[in-house]
Amino acid sequence: MTGDEGLARQFEELRPRLRAVAQRMLGSASEADDAVQEAWLRLARDDQDKHNLAAWLTTVVGRICLDMLRARTNRREDPLPVAERLEAADVDPEQEAVLADSVGLALLVVLETLSPTERLAFVLHDMFAVSFDDIAVVVGKSPAAARQLASRARRRVQAGPADPGESDRKQEVVAAFLAASRGGDLGTLLTLLDPDVVMRADETAARMGGHGETRGAEVVAAFFNGRATGARLADIEGLPGAFVAAVNLALAFTVINGRITAIEAVANPEDLDEMAIQLI
Structure with a gap:
């Protein structure tokens, strides 16, 4: 097995986790697939040794998702309400329904009210146990600041949808x-x-x-x-x-x-x- 084949095999083993991270970050199964594919392209272009490939790929997917969320904000693009997005014609309703079921519709609704950095810190730390040291690298802040981002997000998640x-x-x-x-x-x-x-x-x-x-x-x-x-x-x-x-x-x-x-x-x-x- 060549080095490229071995890398591809490892990536495929990690794909479900990476896709889960991206889905919860982006709230969309189709966009998650795009993010994971971009992570593979970046991995293929990077010739440095990876001591912890899972951690490296998780942070790369996090960066990609953060950029995608920021692009939404910069375009002032308000995401469709989750229930409407599940019925949208340009996505796979079955994939989106699986995402809503696995995360919880109420949680998806609340996640979409968070800022991009809050969402990333909360998802990576609370859902996937990524350390604040690693999250800090992705958001370009100190570990303490990353912890506060997750804390603010957690408060909003605990509050639940507005009622x-x-x-x-x-x-x-x-x-x-x-x-x-x-x-x-x-x-x-x-x-x-x-x-x-x-x-x-x-x-x-x-x-x-x-x-x-x-x-x-x-x-x-x-x-x-x-x-x-x-x-x-x-x-x-x-x-x-x-x-x-x-x-x-x-x-x-x-x-x-x-x-x-x-x-x-x-x-x-x-x-x-x-x-x-x-x-x-």
Whole structure:
């Protein structure tokens, strides 16, 4: 077997994974095939040794997809709603239906609201376990910045498709939580928290007296008990939340079935500048 034949065989073995990455990045089976084919052409033209071909190809596919998403944005090309795209005449409905079924129609809808770099960071890290060091190379940012891109995307994904009525109900849960926090009502705090709630804080927020990550309703409730005196209700990138102007801290809450399952504390000034925060 020649070197070219061996490379082609390895590529074909990796094709399903590469296609899955591209599908979730682009939301289109036909465009995913184009991206994977372009990755093969780049591999064939590159004569350098690849110590980890899977990682190399994943990052190349990521770059190609990022360029394709940016081209959509530059052309101000709004993608068709997923349900309409499945019926479009210029794509294979069966392929698109398989994609929607494997990813989830609701997730596809939310992914299309993300910026190209947010989508890439979320898909590569959360769906395919690519390290932030490798993602940073693709997006041209630091690993910490890549982590924040994925974090912002995760918040929007957790918020789900927009539903004004549901958003109001979730905000009511957060409002009750903040009131209980101010009043030192530990019992109410516990009833509003999921038993497995997780609270994550960036480095700046952790320096304010918290921890990078805290798990469990009792621990999180104890942390908030008697606090939140300066917190004001806010919409944090589509999630119910709160903002504490005195210390420049944003709290984004994930609420599922009437209980808080996750709280993310963000205080890094650069990240706050890029976040969509609307006081209520």
